[in-house]
Amino acid sequence: MPIKEKGYTHWDGELKKSKYPWIPITRKGIKLAFRKKFFKFTFFLTLIPAIAYLAGIYVSERLEDFAFLTQDSEIVSFLKINPGYFNSYFTQGFLLFMIVVILVFCGAGLISDDLRYNSLQLYFSRPITKKDYFLGKASVIAFFLFILTLIPGIIFLLMKIIFSGNLKFISDYPWLIVSITGYSVFLTCFFAFYTLFVSSVNKNRRYVSILIFGIYVFSDILYGIFKGIFESEYFSLLSIKANIQQVGAAFFGQKLPHNIPWIYSFLVLLFICMLAGFVLNKRVRGVEVAQ
Amino acid sequence: MMEKKTEKDWSFLSSFGNVFSFFFLLGRKAKKTKVFYLLSFIPVVMALIVKFGQVFASRSSLTGIYVFSNFIMTFYLQFIILILALFFGTSVCSEELEGKTLPYLTTRPVSKASFILGKYAAYTLLIVTMTVVGVILCFFILNFNQLGDLSLYKILFRDTAVLVLGLICYTSLFTFIGTFIKRSIMFGLIFSFGWENVIQYFPGSTQRFAIVHFLKSLLPSPSSGRFSFLLFRLEPTPPFMAVIMLILITAAFLGLACVVFNFKEYILEE
Amino acid sequence: MKAVIKTEKLSKWYGNILGLSDVTLDIEAGITGLLGPNGAGKSTFLKLITGQIKANIGSVRINGEGVRNNHRLFSKIGFCPESDSFYEEMTGWEFVTGLLKLHNLPSSEIEKKARKALGIVDLEKNKDRRIKTYSRGMRQRLKFAQAIAHEPEILILDEPLNGLDPLGRRKLIRLIKSLRDEGKTVIVSSHVLPEIEAMTNDIILIHQGKIFAQGDIHYIRDLIDTHPHMISVKCSDPRKVASRFIKEDFVLNIDFSSEKDTFVVKTNNRDEFFRYLPLIFIEENSDVKEITSPDDNLQAVFDYLIGE
Numbered sequence: 001m002p003i004k005e006k007g008y009t010h011w012d013g014e015l016k017k018s019k020y021p022w023i024p025i026t027r028k029g030i031k032l033a034f035r036k037k038f039f040k041f042t043f044f045l046t047l048i049p050a051i052a053y054l055a056g057i058y059v060s061e062r063l064e065d066f067a068f069l070t071q072d073s074e075i076v077s078f079l080k081i082n083p084g085y086f087n088s089y090f091t092q093g094f095l096l097f098m099i100v101v102i103l104v105f106c107g108a109g110l111i112s113d114d115l116r117y118n119s120l121q122l123y124f125s126r127p128i129t130k131k132d133y134f135l136g137k138a139s140v141i142a143f144f145l146f147i148l149t150l151i152p153g154i155i156f157l158l159m160k161i162i163f164s165g166n167l168k169f170i171s172d173y174p175w176l177i178v179s180i181t182g183y184s185v186f187l188t189c190f191f192a193f194y195t196l197f198v199s200s201v202n203k204n205r206r207y208v209s210i211l212i213f214g215i216y217v218f219s220d221i222l223y224g225i226f227k228g229i230f231e232s233e234y235f236s237l238l239s240i241k242a243n244i245q246q247v248g249a250a251f252f253g254q255k256l257p258h259n260i261p262w263i264y265s266f267l268v269l270l271f272i273c274m275l276a277g278f279v280l281n282k283r284v285r286g287v288e289v290a291q
Numbered sequence: 292m293m294e295k296k297t298e299k300d301w302s303f304l305s306s307f308g309n310v311f312s313f314f315f316l317l318g319r320k321a322k323k324t325k326v327f328y329l330l331s332f333i334p335v336v337m338a339l340i341v342k343f344g345q346v347f348a349s350r351s352s353l354t355g356i357y358v359f360s361n362f363i364m365t366f367y368l369q370f371i372i373l374i375l376a377l378f379f380g381t382s383v384c385s386e387e388l389e390g391k392t393l394p395y396l397t398t399r400p401v402s403k404a405s406f407i408l409g410k411y412a413a414y415t416l417l418i419v420t421m422t423v424v425g426v427i428l429c430f431f432i433l434n435f436n437q438l439g440d441l442s443l444y445k446i447l448f449r450d451t452a453v454l455v456l457g458l459i460c461y462t463s464l465f466t467f468i469g470t471f472i473k474r475s476i477m478f479g480l481i482f483s484f485g486w487e488n489v490i491q492y493f494p495g496s497t498q499r500f501a502i503v504h505f506l507k508s509l510l511p512s513p514s515s516g517r518f519s520f521l522l523f524r525l526e527p528t529p530p531f532m533a534v535i536m537l538i539l540i541t542a543a544f545l546g547l548a549c550v551v552f553n554f555k556e557y558i559l560e561e
Numbered sequence: 562m563k564a565v566i567k568t569e570k571l572s573k574w575y576g577n578i579l580g581l582s583d584v585t586l587d588i589e590a591g592i593t594g595l596l597g598p599n600g601a602g603k604s605t606f607l608k609l610i611t612g613q614i615k616a617n618i619g620s621v622r623i624n625g626e627g628v629r630n631n632h633r634l635f636s637k638i639g640f641c642p643e644s645d646s647f648y649e650e651m652t653g654w655e656f657v658t659g660l661l662k663l664h665n666l667p668s669s670e671i672e673k674k675a676r677k678a679l680g681i682v683d684l685e686k687n688k689d690r691r692i693k694t695y696s697r698g699m700r701q702r703l704k705f706a707q708a709i710a711h712e713p714e715i716l717i718l719d720e721p722l723n724g725l726d727p728l729g730r731r732k733l734i735r736l737i738k739s740l741r742d743e744g745k746t747v748i749v750s751s752h753v754l755p756e757i758e759a760m761t762n763d764i765i766l767i768h769q770g771k772i773f774a775q776g777d778i779h780y781i782r783d784l785i786d787t788h789p790h791m792i793s794v795k796c797s798d799p800r801k802v803a804s805r806f807i808k809e810d811f812v813l814n815i816d817f818s819s820e821k822d823t824f825v826v827k828t829n830n831r832d833e834f835f836r837y838l839p840l841i842f843i844e845e846n847s848d849v850k851e852i853t854s855p856d857d858n859l860q861a862v863f864d865y866l867i868g869e
Contacts, residue, residue: 036474037473038477104477104480105477207323209480210476213484217484221369229341229344305665306665316659317659320650320651391646395642395660395707397612399664400632400633400663401635559644
């Protein structure tokens with residue numbers, strides 16, 4: 001009679017390598033973000049501009065029903081649905097401000113908590129690479145930012161087509177979908193690098209929250225002050241917000257808000273991403289070397 | 292026993308003093324203090340750049356005192372002191388909770404009120420020192436060719452006093468917030484960069500629901516020009532009243548912080 | 562003896578989770594061991610008696626005074642928390658002296674007491690190093706040092722031996738026992754049974770927020786007379802000796818272990834068994850090597866009480 005030993009039981013079959021080992025990290029990060037108090041409320045607040053702009057698209061197709069609005073020429077020009085309309089949504093100050101607030105909620109603890117609780121060793125004792133780790137963490141940020149950028153952009157486009165009842169809008173601006181996608185990816189990549197970089201700088205999440213917010217606001221104030229003193233547009237390169245708006249205008253083929261080549265702004269943001277990548281690579285290590 | 296005979300009768304003031312010296316030492320050694328010292332010196336670097344631009348490149352026609360009062364002060368008033376007060380104010384309580392060091396303090400013969408006030412005083416002194424040193428350096432850099440003009444020192448004294456009052460008041464508010472809100476940083480950021488900015492544009496008494504209103508009431512209104520929008524719609528409170536209000540606000544928030552800390556139960560995350 | 566710490570119907574909820582249920586205890590001077598598995602309510606109990614959290618129902622009194630918001634009481638209480646948390650940027654010396662300052666002692670006293678406390682825990686050589694460079698054992702000893710530095714009458718120690726090596730544990734256990742000899746009241750919590758056994762016979766068993774038993778370990782064991790006792794006997798001729806017990810009513814089971822010279826008896830009447838055993842040895846002319854009671858310890862008591 002065979003004796004079955006009830007010892008430690010393990011899978012005898014072949015262990016397959018997961019195609020997307022970073023997905024559990026992303027899933028967990030998203031779940032943790034939603035568990036935070038007031039995050040859902042704040043995230044909803046961030047969607048308000050999208051709802052307002054969607055309403056604008058609807059009103060633009062029914063101007064005759066909203067005659068009281070057409071008396072104000074500013075509102076009429078605002079309701080002209082063109083790439084400028086999309087640009088004004090994607091680069092508005094309120095949306096960018098709220099994105100930074102969302103990043104504080106969902107991004108501040110992404111790496112700083114792992115550093116604080118020595119979880120990096122737990123991560124890297126599993127069959128995941130540093131690339132998977134960063135991809136997983138960045139995807140948490142990408143998830144929320146795409147909901148605020150790419151998805152509203154595509155919905156605006158679709159709703160415009162549906163409300164107008166024809167494809168004229170697409171034929172007039174065939175490159176718009178590329179602009180929406182390209183800008184959303186660019187913005188998400190930048191903020192992912194930025195947030196992960198700041199999160200990796202310190203183990204204290206409170207400190208990181210202040211840094212994420214503070215650096216963004218400080219850069220803008222710095223620009224305002226230097227511009228006021230020296231009256232030069234080139235100081236806009238100091239401001240993260242100004243650089244994003246400059247690149248956004250370039251993506252949507254609009255008049256640049258600052259009188260400098262948009263490629264300079266793009267290079268500044270690219271430099272920040274490269275610096276962030278360098279620091280992240282140094283800070284995130286599987287084994288802590290005690291000195 | 293000899294130890295009992297040498298123990299003095301404790302008073303609130305001596306407990307306050309002991310807590311103050313404990314956290315002043317701790318605060319001075321902390322890495323974060325060094326980082327925030329650097330942050331508070333950013334305006335000094337800005338002042339150097341501006342002065343360099345003025346002296347060597349003739350890039351700006353603005354006087355040193357104008358730049359100091361309108362730019363450097365604005366930067367301090369609407370950014371630096373908010374960040375310093377937010378971080379250090381909320382740290383009074385939150386630091387002990389996050390670091391789980393609260394039991395070391397609540398199991399000492401020190402009243403909870405003296406702990407809150409002592410730590411608040413220690414951290415406020417640290418950030419006031421950071422700010423005052425930076426402000427004075429900025430002033431000297433921007434006005435180095437006019438240091439003989441004694442009237443400028445009145446402006447320096449006034450502006451420094453406003454910043455110090457602002458720090459004391461904001462720190463007390465954030466100390467209170469830190470005693471009862473877990474996500475005190477988020478709340479503080481939204482208050483500082485949301486509420487405090489937006490409310491100033493409301494007319495009438497609504498402006499008085501912002502601490503920055505009382506601080507700006509102590510500063511002269513800017514001449515009409517490109518920067519008057521900074522004080523758009525300001526209906527200033529008389530300076531004496533503004534100072535009284537700031538003191539009352541500080542006392543109220545500190546009192547509330549002491550009460551909350553005394554009665555609230557803090558359960559440390561295991 | 563007069564109770565130093567009295568709790569009456571002490572209960573604590575964390576939301577819907579019961580932390581402590583209706584605990585009424587009188588703790589006297591000496592060492593009292595608080596024993597229970599993780600999550601039993603030991604830390605909750607200690608936090609309640611040190612006033613860190615509020616009881617939902619019931620009261621705690623130390624020397625007749627309420628604890629919550631009574632800061633003056635803490636000049637007589639020393640608390641060693643379980644969590645490994647410090648002001649990492651401070652040195653060990655700054656940490657102990659800083660906390661001693663909060664007792665309003667003069668500087669000369671502070672220095673003397675700090676040096677004594679750090680000397681007791683063997684940290685005097687490392688006192689000027691930053692706490693963040695300390696090993697786990699050093700950190701634990703530092704926690705203990707800050708608890709005893711002001712020479713309190715009552716010591717409350719939450720898992721004080723965590724992270725210590727065997728030598729460190731022995732030293733600390735000896736130290737805790739010396740505190741008892743000085744007339745102090747010490748409450749020690751642990752989930753490691755031999756540690757508690759080594760320190761005291763007075764124990765409180767706690768599980769799922771309830772007190773299961775309180776008193777002398779042996780007295781508690783005797784209370785459980787329905788539970789059979791196991792006795793291991795090592796002798797030169799175990800089968801011959803064991804065969805003499807087979808027919809006795811008080812012997813429920815005999816096991817022969819893998820060791821050839823040992824047998825284990827399960828009996829429901831220890832006293833009768835031990836009265837009979839020497840007679841058997843003499844009659845059978847057997848050499849006795851060892852007699853032990855494998856379950857006459859806290860593990861067996863505990864396992865039985867919590868039904869495991």
